[in-house]
Amino acid sequence: MNVRNAEYVFNRNIALKPVGRGAGAGKDSVNLSFGFPATELLPVEALSQAAVEALIPEGVNALHYTGGGGVAQVRNWQLNRLRKFGIAAEEENYIAVYGAGQGIELAARVLLNPGDIVWTEAPSFFNALDVFRHEGALISGLPMDEQGLDVDRVEELLRAAEASGGSLPKLIYVIPNFQNPTGRTLPPDRRQRLALLARAYNLFILEDDAYGELRYEGENLPSIYSFAPERVIYLTTFSKTLGPGLRLGTAIAPAGAAERIRVLTLNSPPTPFTLEIVGRLLQTYDYDGQISRLKACYRARRDFMAECVQAELGEKVTFSVPEGGFFLWLSFTEDISALDLARAGREHGVLVVPGEQFFTDHLAPAPFLRLCFSYCNEQEIARGVQALAAAYKQLVQPQRRII
Known part of the structure; x- marks a missing residue:
């Protein structure tokens, strides 16, 4: 797909x-x-200049399958940047993806089999719902209030499913910052509780943080990933800040899941030349x-x-x-x-x-x-x-x- x-x-x-x-x-x-x-x-002018400069030091390397130095530059920059959200990840946890959308697709392909259960917020991002349907998942939308996903209800449902011998979800998909479409933000205590529930019930959280950089009031909140990195796949993207046409995002995943994702992508980074351009840009550009x-x-x-x-x-x-x-x-x-x-x-x-x-x-x-x-x-x-x-x-x- x-x-x-x-x-x-x-x-x-x-x-x-x-x-x-x-x-x-x-x-x-x-x-x-x-x-x-x-x-x-x-940033059209800055990207244009970066595109010119990308071919000067790297030459033909930027046009090969594995790319040039920009692949590592973007990775290292992103791993450092994400620390502001409490994400302490290593190179083995990082995967460059074609925007957060491909990150959703790859996570679903790695984690889900037909008939597996996925819980989402209700309402939720419709492209993600389409991906889960395509993988044959059974999707249930869970209630929200003005602070986002009702984690009390999540816990109630998990306990009830376990007590009755019913099926537990394989995956919970959450947009914790400025949720699409409601704009609601999940408080830190709910993020921590959700992460602990994922650990306790041996399920995964897919944390879609496409809008995390675009906070207009208040302080940055810790990611769900920061509370249980072994049970969370975190997604972000440059689409909202540098341009969606770049088709460049980041997935941060537990090492085992990250390795399986790399197998799906043939261990090849997306658009190596784009990575070269963005890598060059991030060395000098005032991203803040x-x-x-x-x-x-x-x-x-x-x-x-x-x-x-x-x-x-x-x-x-x-x-x-x-x-x-x-x-x-x-x-x-x-x-x-x-x-x-x-x-x-x-x-x-x-x-x-x-x-x-x-x-x-x-x-x-x-x-x-x-x-x-x-x-x-x-x-x-x-x-x-x-x-x-x-x-x-x-x-x-x-x-x-x-x-």
């Missing part, structure tokens, strides 16, 4: 496909649907400065979108302002179809993602929409939210007349 390079949602009645600002609709449509970084903040620019921009866009949603939709929706990441998760107070609202929004010139796509059975228990605030500027965000409000009004008025 090839994990898709961008997020795609195909439904029997609607297809949302991100191919630019007017994706899937008119050329003037506002794309609040998919988690793209801001185009104007991608890049993170600061991204955080300042996205914090402002997050706050602006929250103000627009409150002004345009008011008590018709509830939502929490996330501490980081890319998304607002709207819950509509009226009993409407999020899928119908997404279609109506498209007709009004705004693209959004209906909440049902993020649940294991594709049936959300309440009408949810996910909005992305990272990609569009403030003028576009205002226009998009206004269009969504107009679509909502059009959708609910006929219902009220019938009642």
Whole structure:
């Protein structure tokens, strides 16, 4: 299976496909649907210079299967960088991957057999759900509250399964920082308890931390990996900070799982020339400065979108302002179809993602929409939210007349 390079949602009645600002609709449509970084903040000039420099010292080595010095440069830089999240890993634990998406796929292929049980947050990242389905796993979505995954419930279910002789999960998939789609963050005590449960019940945690660098308030929290490195596979990516087109991420795994992943990848690093470019870039580039620019921009866009949603939709929706990441998760107070609202929004010139796509059975228990605030500027965000409000009004008025 090839994990898709961008997020795609195909439904029997609607297809949302991100191919630019007017994706899937008119050329003037506002794309609040998919988690793209801001185009104007991608370090094009720095990467261009790094690409030129990559071929000067390494020459043809950068174009061979195993690459040149950049492979080790990226690895060493990343192992040092991840210490800020409590990750003390070694070379044997590191695997370069084609973005976090390939990391999910490789972890699933290594850990899962058809019929194995996977527990996820409900809602959860739909591309990951697709991967687990493809591997033949039985997926159960577990409840969340405003602080993320309900670890008390996880423990209750594990105890009940063990007591009854039932099947335990092989894997629990979690997005602890600024969860996609809800934006919620798992507190440190829940992270530690989840890690200890993985150790006690001999299961794995797949920790997807694609947004961990993009925290707008508060301090960095310790990773789940830091509490039980022998039971956790940790994923991160440069897609949100340097550019998704690089297709470059990192998996940190227990040595045994890491070795099995290398066998699947034929022990060959992804895109060696890309590693050469990024390795060269990271030697001199002010990466912390890049993170600061991204955080300042996205914090402002997050706050602006929250103000627009409150002004345009008011008590018709509830939502929490996330501490980081890319998304607002709207819950509509009226009993409407999020899928119908997404279609109506498209007709009004705004693209959004209906909440049902993020649940294991594709049936959300309440009408949810996910909005992305990272990609569009403030003028576009205002226009998009206004269009969504107009679509909502059009959708609910006929219902009220019938009642």
